[in-house]
Amino acid sequence: MTTHSTDVIVIGGGPAGIAAVCRLLASGQRVTWVDQAARPGGQIWRASLPPAWQPRLDAASGSAALTHLPGHAVIAVESGTTLLLQDQLDPRRPALRVQAPRLLLALGARERFLPFPGWTLPGVHGAGGLQALVKNGWPVAGKRVVLAGSGPLLLAAADTARAAGAKVLLIAEQASRAALSRFALGLPAAKLAQAAALRWRLRGTAYRPDCRVTQAFGDGRLEALQLDDGRRIDCDMLGIGFGLQPNTGLASALGCRIDNTTGAIAIDAQQRTSQPAVWAAGECCGVGGVDKALAEGEIAALQILGEGTPAPLRRRHERALAFAARLSGTFTLRPELLRPPEAGDTIVCRCEDVTIGALRAQPSWRDAKLQTRCGMGACQGRICKPIVRDLFGWHDESPPREPLQPAPLRAFIARD
Known part of the structure; x- marks a missing residue:
């Protein structure tokens, strides 16, 4: 198995990841950029970048210090910030091990x-x-x-x-x-x-x-x-x-603390997680839109470089956080939406066809998995686990198991 070493690994190709990669490369860092999508832009831009960012990304993409791995997913955390990747566009290709002393998570969010x-x-x-x-x-x-x-x-x-x-x-x-x-x-x-x-x-x-x-x-x-x-x-x-909810699966696998109140990766003022070599930026740290993501991507890159946050960038971030707070307050869900549906045959787990009626009889997420197979299907609980957290208050703080994304068995055999 090939092992690739670099200065910084950036996971995620949305606005936060793009801002971080551009800043890190401008400062002479060797960057390995991993993104499950085939093209940069994330869910917000979807490969159609605004005019202000396309030239910056074009310049970064031409840098010899950049190793760009589109269409790749992290399938396992080996140790510290050493990750195992699999090409999702061509699963026949062998897995790749990447390692770096510093890691930035720009994992984005998914629908709720x-x-x-x-x-x-x-x-x-x-x-x-x-x-x-x-x-x-x-x-x-x-x-x-x-x-x-x-x-x-x-x-x-x-x-x-x-x-x-x-x-x-x-x-x-x-x-x-x-x-x-x-x-x-x-x-x-x-x-x-x-x-x-x-x-x-x-x-x-x-x-x-x-x-x-x-x-x-x-x-x-x-x-x-x-x-x-x-x-x-x-x-x-x-x-x-x-609304949206932060993607935190990889952060949890790395041992980063997740804030149970917000469901986001817990970070400090420097975008650092509870793991000292791991930073996070963008929607995975709290949903707030593109301005917040761009500011946090740049702040995280500066902190990785050991530089301070310039006052204009800090003010931009503060404005974005204030907007995010107003957004959250305006679109807070009504209580009736967070009550279990009365119809007992309403499906909750789409992979395993588990109904709300079957889940009402369970006291916890663990029991629901054991007794009904809720969360045991192809999506591994990515859809139903947040739903039961909202409807029943069930929390599961155990990290996800390998593989973190679908991968061929040979990817794990080859690393031993």
């Missing part, structure tokens, strides 16, 4: 799901997942689409679907009209202009605060949905999302 009857029907997607499908060419022209849940992602996904020819019937937002009005009035001028432009493009689409989906119907695929006011809407596709 809450179950309701019918949420596993074909045609029901995560709001961000639907947006990604459309951006990658999924045909939605003429399809009747509803976006529901909470947060700005609903608007962004609706805009993407509309631009691709979909008929966006409704954006159902669970937050109250008063909370949304306060949030809009407090936006900085630049963000207010962005929000106004987005809403103008969606001017023909109904936007309903204080509204949520309670059930989806269909024979083999989505045909209609019901709102909490009893209204029924015929539709072809539903994008559902209740």
Whole structure:
């Protein structure tokens, strides 16, 4: 097995990872950059970088000090900051071991799901997942689409679907009209202009605060949905999302402390985790948007280099954190959304078809896994474990087991 040594390993290709890589390379560091996606940009930019960042990334990509490993996933932590990687684009290639004295995690976030009857029907997607499908060419022209849940992602996904020819019937937002009005009035001028432009493009689409989906119907695929006011809407596709949650699996495997209150990687003011050789930046440290991610990526890189944080960057970060706090407060989920669905046949674990009724009889996450196989399927609890934490308050602080991502058996045989 090949072992690659470097000065710093950066995991993640979103804004935080890009900002960190550019700063580290500009200071002469040898950087190994690992990203599961085929192209940089993360879920926020999705390979379409803003004009301000594309030239910087182009310059960084041409550096001889950069080893860029797109399409690679960390499948195991061997020791300290030595990681085992597998090419996800070509699994036939042998595994690669990478090691460095310092490691930066820019792991991003994933969608937060809450179950309701019918949420596993074909045609029901995560709001961000639907947006990604459309951006990658999924045909939605003429399809009747509803976006529901909470947060700005609903608007962004609706805009993407509309631009691709979909008929966006409704954006159902669970937050109250008063909370949304306060949030809009407090936006900085630049963000207010962005929000106004987005809403103008969606001017023909109904936007309903204080509204949520309670059930989806269909024979083999989505045909209609019901709102909490009893209204029924015929539709072809539903994008559902209740905000984002930090990706922390690799951090947990490395022994980094996870904040149980926020579900994010715990960091200090220098972006350092509880492991002294590991830093973290961006959404994995707390969801807050692209400005926060960019600032934290740069701060983490500077701290790795042993440099201080310049005052303008510090102020930019403080503004981003303040915005993140307002975002969280505005889109706090209503209590009824965090109650287990009354219908006992509502599926929670999609991999193993475990229902809410089966889980009600279990006292803990461990018992749920042993007795129902909840969390034991292909996704290894990435979807259902956060759901049961929200609905039942079950916490599982045990680190994930190898492989952290799907990998061929020979990847583990070859390292011994």
